[in-house]
Amino acid sequence: MFRKILIANRGEIALRILRACRVLGIEAVVAYSEADRDSLAVQLADEAICIGPADAKRSYLSAPAVISAAMITGSDAIHPGYGFLSEDDGFAEVVAAHGLTFIGPPAAVLERFASKAGTRELFAGHGLPTIPGSEGMLRDEMHALGEAERIGYPVLIKPSAGGGGKGMRMVRTPRELEGVLRVCRSEAKAAFGDDSLYLEKWLDENRHVEIQVVVDKYGHGVHLGERDCSVQRRHQKIIEEAPTPALPPSSRVELAERAIKAAVAAGYENLGTLEFLVDASGAFYFIEINCRIQVEHPVTEMLTGIDLVALQIRIAAGEPLGLTQADIPQRGHAIEFRINAEDALHDFRPGAGTIERYNAPGGPGVRFDSHAYAGYEVPPYYDSLLGKLVVWGPTREAAIARGRAALDELVIEGVVTNTPIHRALLASKPFLEGHFTTNLLDRIGSAAFLAGEERAS
C-alpha cells in the first residue's frame, strides 16, 4: 500500500480523496494552484504544495509541475481525481516512468480506451450493442454527409477525444450538418487538441444509464450497479440517481452483467464507468467508458456502502479486489444533486465571489460533499461545482422527500447557485414519475421550467 499520495486536483474531489487517504492511513499531499490557496483541501491536508498559478494549464494540467511536486514531497502515487489529467495516458506513462503510481488505469489501458470510436468497436466485439454510427472518423464533408445519410437523421456529431458536451452538436438535416461541422472541429481542437469527429445516431427520447465497474490487476471484476443520469442540461449532468426508474430489475441486472463481462474481456483495469443510452423501448446502446472516478460516484456508495475512492486506491496499489458480486448489496434509492455556482435564471451563467453565509444540510440519509465554507472565495477559473448533495432513502419517494428537506436546509449566500432548478425538478411531473429524458430540460428551456415550478407551488 502507498505511504503518501499526492492529490492533483481541487474542489470537492480533492477533499473526497483526502478523506479516503485518511481512512486508509495514507498521508495526503494536496497540490494546489495559487487560486486555491485557501481551499478546504489545502487547509485539511497533511501537506500542501503550490504547483503553479491559477491558470490550470500551468498548474493542474501541467504534468511536469504535478510530477515534480510528487517527487519533491516524497509521494509514491498521484491521484488525479476527475477532469484535468485523470484520463491522460501520456501523463500516466510519465508518472510511471518516474517510479510513481498513477491511481487509475495503467497508461496502456488508458491508451486502449482513449479513442471513443475505437472503444465502441472494441466493446461491440465483446457483445455490447452500440449506437449506429459512422465508420471511423469523419474524413471530410462528403464523408460526413454520406455517413449521416446511411445512419439516418437526426445525428449527433461527437469529438473522439471529447467530454463535457464540448464540440457536440445534434443536427437534423444535411444543411445543418454542413453548417456546424467546421465549428465542431475547431471546438474539439481547442478543447482537446484533437479535431477527430464521428457521428452517432441521435435518439430523440433517451435516458442515460451508466454502469460502475471495478477490475483489479488480476482480471477479477465486479459491477456496482447502475446510475441514471438523464437529468441533463446541454449534455451536462445535473441530477443522478440509482436505481434507474427506466428499467425493470431484470433488465438492470442484465445490463450490468453484460457491462462488467465486456470490461473484463476488453482488458479494462481499475475503476470505470460504461455509459449507455436507453431508448423508449428499453433497448440499450453503449456510448463510452469513463476511465476515472466520476463526480456522481457517491450515489453508488450510498447504495452499496463501498468507499469507491478507497477501493480505487487499493486496486492501483495492486491489491486484489477481495469482493465477489454477491458481496455487493444494492440497498434503497439514492439521488445526487450537483450544486453549482450558476445562475439558473440567467442561462446558467457561472458565478464567483465570496460565500457569506453557509449551512450544509444534514440528517439521516443526507450527505453533502463540498469544499465550501463561510468566507470561502469561489475562484472564477475552474468548473462551477460547489458541492454534491446526496440523499438516500429506502424508496425513491423517501429519497425525494429527504432531497426536498435537504435543499431547504442548504444555505449558500454571496454566490449564486443552481438550487432553484433542483427544487423545480423535484416538483416536476416527469422527474417524479421517473420519465425524465436527457433532452427534456433543453427542450422545455430552463427558464420555462423554473416558471412552471413557480405556478405549481
Add this chain to the structure above:
Amino acid sequence: MLEHDHDAVIRSATERTATERTATERTATERAADHAALARSMDELVPTLIAKLGTTGLAELEVREDSLRIRLRRPADAPITDDRRAADRATDRAHRTDRSRGAPGGSPSIHQPGMTPVGPGPGPGPGREPRDSREVRTSGDGHGAIATSPAVGIYHPGPAARAGTRVRAGDRLGTVDMLGVPQEVVAPTDGVVGTSLAEGGDAVEYGQELVAIEFATTATTAAATTAPSATPPDVNTGP
C-alpha cells in the same frame, strides 16, 4: 498525447523591446534631452507598456510622444501569463520610481497617466482570464522586493544570488529545476541582493520566496532621472 507545459523562460525587458527613433534634425541639447527621455522610458514607460501588453493579449502596442515613438511587439509564441508575471514586476517598479521621484509630471516626461489604462486589468473579470498573482512581494521593511520561485522543483542559486550583488530587474538569480527543466529565477527589481531565503538543493514550491533584493538607493535613482550622463551603461539607449 501529453503536452508538456514547461514554463517559458522569461526574457528581460530589453530583449523583447524594440525602440525606434524617428529621423529628425536635432541640436545637442535636444539630443541630450532625447537620451534622457529614452533612459527614462526604458526605466518607466517601457515596463509599464510591457505590463499592459501582457494583460491585454494584444500582439503589438505603439505609443507616440513628440518625436519619440515606442512600439512593443509580442513574440509570436510568447505565453500571455509569462508576460503578465514580468509585467507585474515592471509595473511595481514603475510605481516605485514614481514615488521616489515625487509627484509625476514634475519634469518633462513621456510617462503620462493617460497612457496607462490600456485594456482590462489583470484582476478576475467576467472574461475568466486566469490571473497570475505572483506579484512582486515587498520585503518586511518595505525597502526591497523578493524574488520568488517560478515553478515547483529544486532550487539552484546562481552566482548573482550572492549577497551584495548589484542586479537589475529581470537579471537571472538562479534556476528551479522542474523535472530536469530549469526555470529561471529573476530579480523582480533593480537593487542589491540581500538575504537568501532558500538554500541550493532545497525543494521549493511555486511562488516560494527565494532571494531578498534591497532597492537601489533613492540617490542613485534620482541621479539617473535628472542627469542624462548618469544613464546606466547596461541600458541600450541608442536609436
